[in-house]
Amino acid sequence: MKQFVKAVGGLKHSVIYTDTDGRHYRFYGGTWAWRNHNPGNLRPGFYANKHDPIGSTHHLAIFPTNALGRAALIDLLQSKYANCSIHEMIYQFAPPNENPTKKYEAYLRKVTGVTDDKKLRDFTSTQFKKVWEAIEHFEKYTVGEIVEVYPIFGVQIIGKNRYQYCLNEGEWISESECILLAKKRKVELEICLSKLDNQFLRTPPNSLFQKRLEDIICKKS
Structure with missing residues (x-):
């Protein structure tokens, strides 16, 4: 399994990863969430930086693995948004000036079954899992293609x-x-x-x- 140590943005919204052997791979097609190993489409910052990002592009963090990108999303929800309801969380996480926030909130409530102002810290483990899974789904994780690239x-x-x-x-x-x-x-x-x-x-x-x-x-x- 390739271990990526660096990543930069490439042509036509692709992402070019460099592995420990110095070889380079272009991730293209699909969605940003897949190309960046960032299923929550997190921006660079405190919570992303806790999970070993290896680059950024188009104001989004790039992680070496999807597992680390997911861990950053879960950490963000459990820490920054622990005292927030779904409504409070999503209006900060995906503000209306950049996202269909009302639609996003309705989708999270439908998937989790949480219709009140219950705080994320009080969600059951099942409800919390449904939250981050729903976020990943709404952010659109679509797989593209990978090709080796040569400088x-x-x-x-x-x-x-x-x-x-x-x-x-x-x-x-x-x-x-x-x-x-x-x-x-x-x-x-x-x-x-x-x-x-x-x-x-x-x-x-x-x-x-x-x-x-x-x-x-x-x-x-």
């Missing part, structure tokens, strides 16, 4: 508008091969079209994973 370490100019790219240590591939990898989401590069409709590659603006191609151009040996 580009060097670029060589081999002719007019002709390049080759270095994967790993000394493994050089042609531009057409690199474009094919980009189409498969296996490199963190954008495919662009020139005025003559020729394809070329560029690093996404402000990429946290891939160095700018113009900064890693090296002389042909």
Whole structure:
């Protein structure tokens, strides 16, 4: 089982994880809850930080495993919201300016069967379990795809508008091969079209994973 130690946001709302062996994996498709191992869609902060987050993207914490993301959600409910009713909790957890809060509250009450102002600390274990399970369901945990992704370490100019790219240590591939990898989401590069409709590659603006191609151009040996 892969052990992830770092994660950053990638192209098209993907998340790129790095494991203990230094290999990289792109999580794409699905929902943020799945891509971030964050079933409660928690923001970075005190409770998220207690459960070993390894990054953040789009104002959401990224955890190395789904179990740690769930533990952070449960900790938040048991601590910060222990003295809150469902109504009080959900209006803080998912405020109306960002969420369909009334619908969210109605769903939690339907699932838990709690219709009064009972505090979360007084819920039975079954009722409490139904709360966090309902939150995970409402936050939409949908599985996507995972593909290994490779950083580009060097670029060589081999002719007019002709390049080759270095994967790993000394493994050089042609531009057409690199474009094919980009189409498969296996490199963190954008495919662009020139005025003559020729394809070329560029690093996404402000990429946290891939160095700018113009900064890693090296002389042909």
